[in-house]
Amino acid sequence: MNEFYEFLTGPGIWAAFIIFIVGLSVRVTYLYGISKERDRVFYNHVNMKWAIRSIIHWLIPLGSVSLRAQPVFAIAFFLFHVCLLGVPIFLLAHNTLWQAAFGVSLPSLPDSIADVLTVVFLLSALVLLARRIVRAEVRFLSTAWDYALLILTSAPFVTGFLAYHQIGPYKLTLTLHVLFAEILLIIIPFSKLGHIVLFFFSRTSLGFEMGRRGARTW
């Protein structure tokens, strides 16, 4: 277990972050390359106002008609993403590691707040999972990947929470926490989770497409 943990927090974490960053960069660059010839629409009707409006209305909790029509989902969806990004990035435990490794770190949340947000995240993930099972049109579309990725995304939070509160065998929960996080990072560039970056491009694309027609961009 110890050697495995050493591996995961040594070469493992380097590999995971490098694959994450390089993978996403390559994906975006490749798409940029083919877009110059095959997506002229994207370049012919550029207007940053359209793009920004298109993006902002889908970043705020109930910004679009479609989210307003399903408010419980919309709020769970919003909280899920805010905590997904906010907790790992501003967690004291993580920043301590950054500080120790590179001498830099970001400001940290008090642990009690991070704790609450973790629970909020897990509850919203449960709402999303339940929705996927209960609503016919979502269930029909859902593939094994959709369920797997949702569970994989939640796994670091579950194991992190357990480790922090020292519930269960500590070494195991901590090792699993790092393992799941690394698997997640590696999968992001190769799956629909690439939407971390691609969301901004596809919304911009629709913004330009609708904007050029004098229509609303969100």
Added chain:
Amino acid sequence: MSDALQKPINTKVIKELLDINDSARIRTWLSICASCGLCAESCFFYLAKNKDPKLSPAYKVRTTLKELYRRKGEVDREFLEKCYNIIWGECTTCRRCSLFCPFGIDISIMIATMRGICNSQGIVPEGLLKTSENYRTTGNQMGMSTEDFVETCSWMAEETSEEMRGLEIPIDKQGARIMYTVNAREPMYYPQDIAMAAKIFTVAEEDWTMPSTGWDDTNLAMFAGDKALGGQIVKNMYTKALELGVQAIAITECGHAYRSALFEGPYMLGYRNGKPPIPIVHSVRLFYEYLRDGRIKIDPDKMLKEPVTYQDPCNVSRNGGLWEEGRAIMKYIARDFRDMTPSGIYNHCCGGGGGFIPMGPEFKKRRLESGRIKAEQIKATGAKIVITPCHNCFDQIRDLDKEYNLGIKVVQFKEVITEAMIIPEKFRPVETADEGAQD
């Protein structure tokens, strides 16, 4: 579809088309769809069929284009025929779903791409194939000859000039301000539509002309996925307009004609900058400007008194940005205007537009079923009159009126405006002018 073509599928052509269309956008859309299902509730096909999950836009794309890419084009005729029923029978490319998708995925573009591929294999609705033949031989979907067209225009001019002094329908007038193009149905079946347009242009003192060629602004080839022919049709219009040296091409009250001329045409023709060579203006915008600027004045006593509602043609409102102009016109012509719910950019497709109706009897049952959503919207407003600046919406709503007993009348703006507008003395026929002078 055409039974005549039982040729084996040409996978080489399919692969080529898949490759050309393998764009950043399509790749991105196909890979990031998160199966969230928000698109389902947006689609009137889904809603009308008691929320059948097979009718969610995401599912329609997955079972057609995504599957085709996954199989790298190695498919059989049976697969394409299954796609045929989805991409033409379950979608009008109205684009409402794109407004509901968190990623802004443009499902209609992917459906159109799939149509292009099926079209390349001769798998196209029969009704559209017929019109393609007509477009190729005569430049218009009705197969009308130039002589017949010009004759119809002069006949209308002759008849109508008895009601309105000085009315003319100029053909090929060099240097006019606008070149007015029509839906080929108009000269063929509803020539009075051309007469009404002429009356409006006369009273508004517009400097206009109709062209002897390139006068059909419809583009069913676009709906059929025939990019080359669709481009050619638009090119006829552009070429004539440039030849006549006009300042803009005006589009009759038709939805997809506007979309074709202004937005899709340049891309079908491969214009790098994606813009038409000459400005395009829709009738709704023109009429709005005439009313706003007082070039046309409405007699208050002749305003519509019965409750009126507005059918937003998808290609004029959501995909054309003119939903506010349509409502602004309403203020001048209707006393009791009642908007549908939802309305404007979020209004539902009527189910018949873009080219769905011309696809023929094969699809009639489907569009009457899916049109239930529109019928319910209309019923809920309590309106007795539905105004819609689109020929396909017009036909569909008339059919829905019969199917669902809505008890409504459908009209286009031209009809209401010509009946309610004040005709300045100089345009009134000689006898009335004399009587008028004594008032």
